[in-house]
Amino acid sequence: xxxxxxxxxxxxxxxxxxxxxxxxxxxxxxxxxxxxxxxxxxxxxxxxxxxxxxxxxxxxxxxxxxxxxxxxxxxxxxxxxxxxxxxxxxxxxxxxxxxxxxxxxxxxxxxxxxxxxxxxxxxxxxxxxxxxxxxxxxxxxxxxxxxxxxxxxxxxxxxxxxxxxxxxxxxxxxxxxxxxxxxxxxxxxxxxxxxxxxxxxxxxxxxxxxxxxxxxxxxxxxxxxxxxxxxxxxxxxxxxxxxxxxxxxxxxxxxxxxxxxxxxxxxxxxxxxxxxxxxxxxxxxxxxxxxxxxxxxxxxxxxxxxxxxxxxxxxxxxxxxxxxxxxxxxx
Numbered sequence: 001x002x003x004x005x006x007x008x009x010x011x012x013x014x015x016x017x018x019x020x021x022x023x024x025x026x027x028x029x030x031x032x033x034x035x036x037x038x039x040x041x042x043x044x045x046x047x048x049x050x051x052x053x054x055x056x057x058x059x060x061x062x063x064x065x066x067x068x069x070x071x072x073x074x075x076x077x078x079x080x081x082x083x084x085x086x087x088x089x090x091x092x093x094x095x096x097x098x099x100x101x102x103x104x105x106x107x108x109x110x111x112x113x114x115x116x117x118x119x120x121x122x123x124x125x126x127x128x129x130x131x132x133x134x135x136x137x138x139x140x141x142x143x144x145x146x147x148x149x150x151x152x153x154x155x156x157x158x159x160x161x162x163x164x165x166x167x168x169x170x171x172x173x174x175x176x177x178x179x180x181x182x183x184x185x186x187x188x189x190x191x192x193x194x195x196x197x198x199x200x201x202x203x204x205x206x207x208x209x210x211x212x213x214x215x216x217x218x219x220x221x222x223x224x225x226x227x228x229x230x231x232x233x234x235x236x237x238x239x240x241x242x243x244x245x246x247x248x249x250x251x252x253x254x255x256x257x258x259x260x261x262x263x264x265x266x267x268x269x270x271x272x273x274x275x276x277x278x279x280x281x282x283x284x285x286x287x288x289x290x291x292x293x294x295x296x297x298x299x300x301x302x303x304x305x306x307x308x309x310x311x312x313x314x315x316x317x318x319x320x321x322x323x324x325x326x327x328x329x330x331x
Contacts, residue, residue: 054155
C-alpha cells in the first residue's frame with residue numbers, strides 16, 4: 001500500500017510516462033510523453049520550486065516566517081505560491097501581462113503578491129525578461145526576502161534529476177533521446193545529467209522558439225511560447241551536453257498542442273507542442289527502433305483563453321516542418 005501524503009508537496013513527482021499512439025513519426029519510432037501535468041499545481045515546475053525552497057531552508061537563506069521573491073512567466077510562480085502557502089512564507093512575484101491570465105490568477109489565489117510588468121502587445125522579449133529580473137532585484141533589496149532567482153539557481157537541478165531517474169526506470173533504460181524546450185535550461189540539464197550518468201550515448205535535444213533562436217546562434221526576437229525563449233542564453237545552459245538544438249515557430253507549437261488534444265486527448269501548453277514537434281523530427285532521424293522521451297510541461301488549463309481564441313482557426317492546420325540547427329552530430 002502506498003504511503004499517504006502528509007501535505008500536497010508529497011504528491012510532487014512520480015508522474016506517468018505515456019506513449020503517443022496517434023501522433024507518431026513516419027519512421028515507426030516510439031515517442032513517450034512525461035506527464036508533468038500530474039504534479040499538484042499542474043506543471044513540472046513543482047519539482048524545481050520545491051528543490052530551491054528546500055535548499056534555502058537547509059542552509060539558512062530562508063528562515064521560518066520569511067518571504068520569497070521571484071520573477072516568472074507563471075508556472076514557477078504558481079509552484080512557489082503553492083509551496084509557500086503550505087510552508088507559510090510570504091511570496092512576492094514579478095510577472096507580466098505577456099503571460100496567461102489563468103497563471104496570474106492561480107498565483108493570486110494561492111496567496112502570492114504580484115507586480116505586473118507591461119509587455120509589448122503580449123509578446124515575450126529579451127527586454128521584458130530583463131525588466132522583470134531588475135524589478136525582482138529591487139523588490140528583494142526592499143523586502144530582504146530570499147530571492148530564488150530561477151535563471152541562476154542550480155539548486156533546482158535536484159528536482160529535475162529525479163525526473164530523469166523516473167524516466168530511466170519507466171523505460172527500463174531503453175531510451176535513445178531526450179527532447180526538452182529551454183527556459184532556464186534546468187529541466188534539460190537535470191534530466192541529461194541523470195540519463196547520461198547511466199548511458200552516455202543518449203541524445204540530448206534542446207528546443208527553442210524559431211522567432212528567438214539564441215541557443216542556435218541567432219538573434220533574439222518576440223514569440224508567444226510561454227515559459228521558454230528568454231531572448232538570451234540562460235546562465236545554467238551548458239552547450240556541451242546538448243547534441244542538437246531544434247527551432248520551432250510559435251504557430252507550429254500551438255498547432256501541435258491543439259493536435260495533441262484532438263488526437264491523443266492530452267491537453268497541454270504550447271511549450272509541450274514545441275517539444276513534440278522536436279521529438280517527431282528526431283524520431284524520424286533515429287529510425288524505427290528508437291525510443292524518444294519528451295515532456296508534457298504543464299496542463300492546457302493554464303491557457304484556456306489563449307486556446308479559445310485560436311482553436312477554431314487551427315483545426316486542420318497542417319504541420320509545417322522547420323529546418324533544425326544541428327550541433328555536434330547529425331543524430
